[in-house]
Amino acid sequence: MALLSVDELTVTFTGRGRRDVKAVSGVSFDVDQGQVVGLVGESGCGKSVTSLALMGLLPRRGVTVGGRAEFDGTDLLTLSPGRMRDLRGSQLAMIFQDPLSSLNPVVPIGVQVTEILARHRGLKGEAARKEAAALLDRVGIPDPTRRLKEYPHQLSGGMRQRALIAMAVACAPRLLIADEPTTALDVTIQAQILELLKELVDQQGTALLMITHDLGVVAGLCDQVNVLYAGRVVESAERRELFAAPTHPYAHGLLGSIPRLDAPRGEPLKPIRGSINDTIAWTDGCAFAPRCDRYTLECLQGTPALGEPRTPGHQVRCVNPVFSRGVDELRETALESDAVETAGTAAAADKEAGA
Amino acid sequence: MSTKTDKIDRLAELTAAAETSAGAGLWVEAWRRLRASKMAVIGAVVIGVFVVVAIVGPWVAPYDPTAQLWRGEVFPNQNVFVGPRGENWLGLDHLGRDEFSRMLVGARQTLLVGVVATLLGFTVGALIGGVSGAALVLGGKVGQRIDTVVMRVIDIMLALPSLLLAVSVAAVLGQSLTTVMIAVGVVQIPVFARLLRGAMLAQGGADYVLAAQALGVRKRRIALGHVLPNSLSPVIVQGTLSLATAIIEAAALSYLGLGNPDAAVPEWGVMLAQAQRFFDSAPMLAVYPALGIIITALGFTLLGEAMREALDPKLRS
Amino acid sequence: MSLLELNGVKVHFPVKKGVLFDRTVGHVYAVDGVSLSVEAGQTYGLVGESGCGKTTLGRAILRLVDITDGEVVFDGTDLAKLPGEEMRRFRRRLQMVFQDPLGSLNPRQNIESILSEGMAAHGIGADQEERRERIREILARVGLPANALSRYPHEFSGGQRQRIGIARALVLEPDVIICDEPVSALDVSIQAQVINLLEELQEAMGLTYVVIAHDLAVVRHISDVVGVMYLGSLVEEAPSDTLYAEPRHPYTRALMSAVPVPDPEVEDNRERILLTGDLPSPANPPAGCRFHTRCPWKQDTLCATDRPELRDLGGGHRVACHWAEKIADGTIRPSANAATVVPPPAAEREEKETAAAS
Secondary structure, eight states, X not given: OOSEEEEEEEEEEOOTTSOOEEEEEEEEEEEOTTOEXXXXXXXXXXXXXXXXXXXXXXXXXTEEEEEEEEETTEEGGGOOHHHHHHHHHHTEEEEOSOHHHHSOTTSOHHHHHHHHHHHHHOOOHHHHHHHHHHHHHHTTOSSHHHHXXXXXXXXXXXXXXXXXXXXXXXXXXSEEEEESTTTTSOHXXXXXXXXXXXXXXXXXXXXXXXXXXXXXXXXXXXSEEEEEETTEEEEEEXXXXXHHOOOSHHHHHHHHHSOOTTSOTTOOOOOOOSOTTSOOOTTTSOTTGGGOTTOOGGGGSSSOOOBOSSSTTOEEOOSSOOOHHHHHHHHXXXXXXXXXXXXXXXXXXXXXXXX | OHHHHHHHHHHHHHHHTTOOOOSOOHHHHHHHHHHHOHHHHHHHHHHHHHHHHHHHHHHHOSSOTTOOTTGGGOBGGGTBOOOOOXXXXXXXXXXXXXXXXXXXXXXXXXXXXXXXXXXXXXXXXXXXXXXXXXXXXXXXXXXXXXXXXXXXHHHHHHHSOHHHHHHHHHHHHOSSHHHHHHHHHHHHHHHHHHHHHHHHHHHHTSHHHHHHHHHTOOHHHIIIIIIHHHHHHHHHHHHHHHHHHHXXXXXXXXXXXXXXXXXXXXXHHHHHHHHGGGTTXXXXXXXXXXXXXXXXXXXXXXXXXXXXXXXXXXXXX | OOSEEEEEEEEEEEEEEOSSSOXXXXXXXXXXXXXXXXXXTOEEEEEOOTTSSHHHHXXXXXXXXXXXXXXXXXXXXXXXXXXXXXXXXXXXXXXXXXSOTTTTSOTTSOHHHHHHHHHHXXXXXXXXXXXXXXXXXXXXXXXXXXXXXXXXXXXXXXXXXHHHHHHHHHTTOOSEEEEESSSTTSOHHHHHHHHHHHXXXXXXXXXXXXXXXXXHHHHHHHOSEEEEEETTXXXXXXXXXXXXXXXXXXXXXXXXXXXXXXXXXXXXXXXXXXXXXXXXXXXXXXXXXXXXXXXXXXXXXXXXXXXXXXXXXXXXXXXXXXXXXXXXXXXXXXXXXXXXXXXXXXXXXXXXXXXXXX
């Protein structure tokens, strides 16, 4: 069984005198022990709201949460606030995008780390301080004993994010949720942080739910990738499969629209037209239809079901999936292997003839 | 092709719901949000009632508020007062005058003091703040120096306790209603000046100001056409909130005996001051004007807070 | 001659302190001696991480910040020495597109007012009707509906707002447009629309761009020549393809290896150079080569003492490193303690998978 199993999670914001906003309209995915799962999508796709719902961090008023999210057998969505607090920090931990605003500016780093150790692991005094220093050391903060006395503003962005990670992993959580952990950082610092996260997952067997808009980050880090659009998973696949054969027109379009560092120059990008505002409700049909090149009337007959049109385990929510790129590649490899085979048999025949 | 138009029609139908009204500027949108706010409506109703009373009060008052028509029934020295009754809805004051009529007529004075004082503070304060802010935005050493000098003067004004400042102004100008208005208004000047200058300074660093500069727009136009209009919202909100404080401060000055020397002319602050002597035996005489002041001030505060929310660009949906 | 030439441009911001009278206690060396040239009709990409001075340099070209020293020669005129009013008139020919499409538009102006303001400032068009005609033309060109005129910035999506920002620059018919992070505030799917639009406009109108961005992939895609900045100075400059194929400066190599590529095959099979430490403060830059405090290839001589100048390696490839050739041919190896060179993770993963399978 999966460590975390999210099933048809919905989050609706109900403001006074405003129209209800469905931020998440039925998201399902699993995270296994020691696995890195990516939630990818652009702004407004519901990826951050999903993470907040899982952590029980959404405001209580004006928000309706539906569906199930089973973490090790208990439903996180119906847990009492007290039990959720116990779980947070000890079994579940989260890293946010902006490390500066996630740290208390008037309290030294050391106090913020030892606080967590005291609450969840019962460590006090010298023992807690030692453990805190060890934690900072492990996340690659040089001179940890001195750093413990410093305030957040004295640390650089990368160091702050490391400190936050140290706090998140202080109690060896079983699931770590990282919401755009590197978006506010420079690329060279991003590379360091991603490397650190990879190490933590490898060494501790922590499961990592990685929330990001950056497909490049996903390609290097995640085992399983879920692509979100307008509050629903539209494609879910193993990382290599997804990048080799993006099948939902949105995922396919997204990959075609980003400039790649290693791509030959001069080729124009193939953008997706329109914007996130050009959408329809999932109950009416596919929310991506207004921006989709493959749109037909069938797209408007309710929410398209998740299917596996290509390979088992590669789920796609689309009635007109894209096959071209993958199929072409498959055909090419097939032709190649054919050629090898014929060449091989020909050689064998030659040999026979020679003998 | 029919299927193609079909497809487009069907999509248009589904996306049409998301269309919003087009071409509405920020002021229009703020007005729309203000109307939707319960707080603003309650505040506006309270203020509306107050203003109507202030205007028509003298005509609808059942009796002459200055005439001691029932002098023989009230003996403050022996703690004999007359409470609410059929002909006098709120009873009689300590000199045997109709309290209800006095309240109605007194509203006008109170409103007058609040509005004139706030207008004075707003106009002079915004002018000073505007000049200072514009000087800063226009840049240059001269601009900075102008700003430094102006702001030090404002700082000194801010450093004095407002009531003390008002009392000193009143002491110089002598005892009259005009004195109260000027005193309360002067106290507001540094508040408005600081606020507008601060807002202009913040807006001066905005990207669109840089963009206008890059476009080659003249500096004067940048300061007056871009920075100033975008800095007004907090000042307008402050103006509304200030009406509440002005009314309370005017009442306080009257209470301290710096107001209209003609005690016969009803004014809520004066009424409150006079009633306190008899608070033990006739507490209601103090409660009526106090309630009047509180409810009116609350009305302005509610409207001001609602305006703050309506004008806040961050709260825009 | 090049259309735009920068010679030793320096922008130093004074750090002031004091209660009543400010006095200068130091300087932030935001841009510290940059020389480069931009050819007409080309795109020059400036890339670097936050704090490298690329934005300040872009603003210095337009004199939106004061230039401490050096020349900005545009079409034969040194802008750095131009008096205020003349500089203002020159701005018609040098325009800018900003990073934050919402923040750079005045929220109280409608689109017509935003777009006609520059024309009014430069006396283009006899009356509002003539200007409106021109605005309509430009709106169509950047792909905005004609009914946008009476609407306000907050009524548009991020991508559309950036189109408005581009249109605002275009109505003045400039020669050069400086694009400061033109797409970094936009969603991935929208970025491509704006990049393509910029390229189309360049082709159609013969524009010259200076594109400033932190995203190396975007800069490489759009630029003919790319300059890499670190702590206020240019460390490497080369034609876009050359830079990617043969990065010669250690910082460029580290930067390139850090950019994630959306392709697992690539990600699994490349070496990463992880820099240690943080960017030094531009108020107190290190002596010698600015990068030597974090450089994996740092040598005991020269690096800490002599500041390297940009040297031409041929083919328009300039690099500011004392040891560029020796690093390239492998004579100098990266030291282990200064940085971590992570082997491609593919090998590791395979191991893990076989272990799991058995």
